[in-house]
Amino acid sequence: MTARKLYLGPLTDSRRWDMVDIRPDDVIVVTPPKCGTTWMQTIVALLFFADPEIETELSFKMPWVDIRIREMSEVAARLDAMTHRRSMKSHTPMDGLPLDDQAQYVCVFRHPLDAHFSFRRHVRNLPLSMFDMWYPEDDPDGITYRRFLDGGPEGFDTDAMPLAHILRHYKAAKTLADRPNVSLFHYADMTQDLPGTFAKLADLLDISHSDAVMAELVRAATFENMKANAARFAPSGGKGFMKSDTAFFHSGTSGKWQGVLSDKERADYDAVMDEALTPEDRMWLEYGSEGRART
Numbered sequence: 001m002t003a004r005k006l007y008l009g010p011l012t013d014s015r016r017w018d019m020v021d022i023r024p025d026d027v028i029v030v031t032p033p034k035c036g037t038t039w040m041q042t043i044v045a046l047l048f049f050a051d052p053e054i055e056t057e058l059s060f061k062m063p064w065v066d067i068r069i070r071e072m073s074e075v076a077a078r079l080d081a082m083t084h085r086r087s088m089k090s091h092t093p094m095d096g097l098p099l100d101d102q103a104q105y106v107c108v109f110r111h112p113l114d115a116h117f118s119f120r121r122h123v124r125n126l127p128l129s130m131f132d133m134w135y136p137e138d139d140p141d142g143i144t145y146r147r148f149l150d151g152g153p154e155g156f157d158t159d160a161m162p163l164a165h166i167l168r169h170y171k172a173a174k175t176l177a178d179r180p181n182v183s184l185f186h187y188a189d190m191t192q193d194l195p196g197t198f199a200k201l202a203d204l205l206d207i208s209h210s211d212a213v214m215a216e217l218v219r220a221a222t223f224e225n226m227k228a229n230a231a232r233f234a235p236s237g238g239k240g241f242m243k244s245d246t247a248f249f250h251s252g253t254s255g256k257w258q259g260v261l262s263d264k265e266r267a268d269y270d271a272v273m274d275e276a277l278t279p280e281d282r283m284w285l286e287y288g289s290e291g292r293a294r295t
Helices: 014-019 037-049 072-081 112-124 143-150 155-160 163-175 187-192 194-204 211-220 223-228 263-276 279-287 289-294
Strands: 027-030 087-090 104-109 182-186
Touching (some): 027 037, 037 087, 037 104, 037 194, 037 211, 037 223, 104 163, 104 187, 112 163, 112 263, 143 263, 155 163, 163 182, 163 263, 163 279, 182 187, 187 194, 187 289, 194 211, 279 289
Parallel strands (some): 027 104
């Protein structure tokens, strides 16, 4: 990519990446929200330090660069001072990020409807009023879902995570997937084969641990362990950023929309997806490797 797109929303400012001096061994986790970001960051941290008891402290040790909440000069200085291998997080699509030839970009996706329903619950757990318009607590008219389908991929809509933003993420990552330093992972595959996810990522990051150590790291990254230790694993856990750290790890399951959406709502979603993606791309974005096997 020769020109980066600008993603500028209430929380997001992709220009903040201009202050990051990317190193060749950096690992940048790039995802739409609620698609396995914290899970993948935790796996990276465990692989880096080979310690199942590591205090991940993701918000500080592996910062979300795009978010406006912290002064970028402070974030950049903290990153510059790190002497160990670094990782960072971004909710900006790949076409809005600086693309280094050697740093690893780990892109994670999830069925868009699962991500949407997970985000609905997530905003109720945040002490922020900015989402109230898109995600009203009382929504008898289905405003939230309508905006999910109709919202744009950038501008103010960016941080409300409409379907268009998820699709932009996927298309931007898929365009670069032939590069050796851009990898696509899927939440469903991580759920079905966590040891395989660790092995694949360790290979990409050129990290090697004994079988015994890897087994302990995998155990630490299970949903059950992360939820049981929510104050340790949730972003800014134990600091009161969210109303409940435990609620951040609600269920980790898929198919949250089944039995909830009406036939028309599901048909409207299908129409957007079929127009935006090939059948093969749609099946992968929704179901990962299992979806690819169906085509």
